[in-house]
Amino acid sequence: MLRPPVEPMLAQARETVPGPGVLPGALAFEAKFDGYRCLMFTPAHPGGPVLLQSRRGSLIERHFPDLVRAANDLPPGLVLDGELVVWHRERFSFETLQRRAAAGGRSVEQLAAAFPAHYIAFDCLQAGGEELLAEPYARRRAVLEELFTGHGLTAPWTLCPMTTDPALAQEWLTSWTDVPGVEGLVIKGLAQRYLPGARGWFKVRRRNTTEAVIGGITGSLRRPQLLILGRYDDDGRLRPVGRTVPLRPDAARQVADHLRPASPDHPWTGARFSSAWGSREALDVTPVVPDLVAEVDADTSIDRGGAWRHPLRFARLRLDTAAADVPRFGQGTTPAAG
Known part of the structure; x- marks a missing residue:
């Protein structure tokens, strides 16, 4: 038995x-x-x-x-x-x-x-x-x-x-x-x-291609390891929606070429980010100027409100897309344009 x-x-x-x-x-x-x-x-x-x-x-x-x-x-x-x-x-x-x-x-x-x-x-x-x-x-x-x-x-x-x-x-x-x-x-x-x-x-x-704003990184500006992603809500606040899996070396170099350090008034200054969904372990995050858009592969596990529970896979930078054009916070895996 x-x-x-x-x-x-x-x-x-x-x-x-x-x-x-x-x-x-x-x-x-x-x-x-x-x-x-x-x-x-x-x-x-x-x-x-x-x-x-x-x-x-x-x-x-x-x-x-x-x-x-x-x-x-x-x-x-x-x-x-x-x-x-x-x-x-x-x-x-x-x-x-x-x-x-x-x-x-x-x-x-x-x-x-x-x-x-x-x-x-x-x-x-x-x-x-x-x-x-x-x-x-x-x-x-x-x-x-x-x-x-x-x-x-x-x-x-x-x-x-x-x-x-x-x-x-x-x-x-x-x-x-x-x-x-x-x-x-x-x-x-x-x-x-x-x-x-x-x-x-x-x-x-099932995974869907979508877009999010790069609001922070782990690692350094020259060698980013993870991307901390966000989307703007209807009040113009940048809200965290998830993080990527570790970047491949070629992807890290691509992102590093465009990263800029954030000013002290970055909306995530002093914020705490957990290492995994539901974890109490904190990541060492460096805020960056939130003007870069990442195209990511995301699965369908989304919390109510629009945050992903599983890490996302970085696909590429969307240098042709402005942060304002990214789907709003809460819109889940709205397919990327283009």
């Missing part, structure tokens, strides 16, 4: 959808949702606790009492792998999900009533007390589908969409990811075992 903590199997990022032969068996494509990775354990015997485990191994069921109550109707001895999400205002809301995960006391039930959680199941690690880790994904998926059909599961339970048709998967990648909170695809091999902690799957995020 599986007991928490169980390390979830992970995926390694790919730029494009891989072809056949890269994973054991034929390929299966699942929609990738932007939520909290969560393993769910139903009790082996009546009256036992329902447990919800985060990706890092923490038990988080006290934050999601609505899901725990719903899970009491599921079969005993079940372990599911999936994504916790919250649907709010016609979109998946990662921010609301965060509020729920951080809530305590009476606010837990209040938030559960106002913003109910949903669970998107994509794998079954145990059913009826039988551990399935060594079984191929094809069988685990069949067990999961039988769970949904045999028990007539509806909200808050959702069966993660899956296809073995590469053309349909590509269509999902280009159309479904227009919905905030749908990030891309996870690719699995039908013959794959479930390997806790291993990066044995692939993930492909």
